[in-house]
Each structure stands twice: as C-alpha cells, then as structure tokens.
Amino acid sequence: MKLFSSKLFCWALALFLCASVLLGFNLATGRLSFLTNGTGVLVTPVQQALTRAGNFVSDVFGYFYRYDSLVEENQELEKRVQELEQKEREYYAAIDENTYLRELAGLRRKNSQFEYELAEVIGLSSDGVSTTYTLSRGEKDDIEVNDAVVTGDGLVGYVSSVGYNFCEVKPVTDISLKMGAVISRTREVVVAQGSYDLAEDGLLRLSYLKNDSDVLVGDTVETSGYGGIFPKGLLIGTITEVLPESHGISTYAKVKPAAQLDSLKKAYIIKSFTITE
Incomplete structure (x- = not known):
C-alpha cells in the first residue's frame, strides 16, 4: 500500500515509536530520558524568558495603575490640605477680627461720645x-479729611485725603502735623509736631517746654483738644529724651508714638467728637 510506503508515514511512525519508548522508559524508571532532558534544557530558558516578560508586563501595568491611584490620592490630599489651610486662615482672621472688635468696644466705653469706623490698612508708601497709610474706608463710610485715626494704643494720625472707598492717613510723625498737647503728669501745655530730624527715627518733637519744666523721660503726652482736629485725651506717646533748644530760651523733648506705626494693620477712624474750644 502507498500509505505505508510513503516517507511521511515512515517518519510519523518512527516519531510515534520513539515517543512511546521514551514514555515507557519514564514510566518504568521514574527518570527522564536523555532526549527529554535535552528538550527541557532547550525549552526551560525560553519558558523562563516568557515568564519574566509576563511578570515585567504585569509589573508595568501594576505600576501605572498604582501611579494613577497615587496621583488621584495625592490630588485628594492636596485639596484637603488647601481646605484645612483655608479654614485655618478663616479661624485666625476671626480671632483677629474679634480682638479688634473687643478693642473697639473698649474705646467706645472709654469715649462714648466718639463715633468710630474700623478700617484695614490696605496700602503703605514712604520716602524715608x-x-x-491707605485705609479701607472712604466717602461711602462718611469719612472726611482731618478725621482723627487711632488704635487701642494711641493716636495714629489724621485723614489727609479721601476717596470713594478708601482714605489716606498721615501719622503723628509726619512733618505736616502740628497739634496742641499736654504732659499727662504735669498738665503742662506744649506743642507736638513732626520733624525732619526725627521722622526717620519714627519720633516726633515736643516743642515750647519751659527751661525749668518738670518733664521727665517716661512721661506720657496726650492731645489737649485745642485746634479742632483731635479730641482731647488721646495718647500721643512717651517722652524718650529732654534736650535744650539751640537758642537756649526753651527746651524740647523727643516723643515715641504710642501707636505701633511700623506694624499697623487696622485702625479706628473717629468720624465725630465734641470739639473743645
């Protein structure tokens, strides 16, 4: 028959017999034949390579999955941190506002005839x-030029110009300012004013002191109420030094402002008060 005499059949039969012999050998001895071992030697590295490649691909996909998860988690954490930071800012802003409101209440109890307007410092300019100072209140809040400006510590200055929703304030150390004042302890009447020589040091000048004046370093100075701009009794500052005038006729003193002008954040504008003539 042609089927049994063909080369293909012969090769197939030979392979079948060979496989049968190898299988019988493996079953009978429990050991791998030389051919099986050889095949394993050749196939095993390929299997290892395929396994490693599969593991690598799995790790890559796992990495990107974990990366995406981490990115999403990080975004969520950043959002949460921003929310917490905003709440923290609101918390401290509320505390700050409450502090100023308590201070304002104290000022109103002390000077019930004054009408105050709380304002925030929104700008600052200086040429040395x-x-x-630019404050956050203006014409719409009934602020006017020459309104006095104070803090809980003392006199800041006066309103020099007014816009619709802001105003500009000159401090007590400004060279344009000149006001009636008294020494709190001795009640000696003097003049407090800004000075070119002292402005850079953040001080103002107390002029027209008598040579035999009983003024001492540490004495406080307050507004006298004369002149129409500032009400009576506002604390101006503390005397730091008493010196003779160059002409020798009188004495002058250096005064440190009571208000913390270098760290001013909010202030109170006195919109109305009783003028002492």
Missing part, C-alpha cells in the same frame, strides 16, 4: 521722611 513722609509716610502715608
């Missing part, structure tokens, strides 16, 4: 001699 003259300083101007």
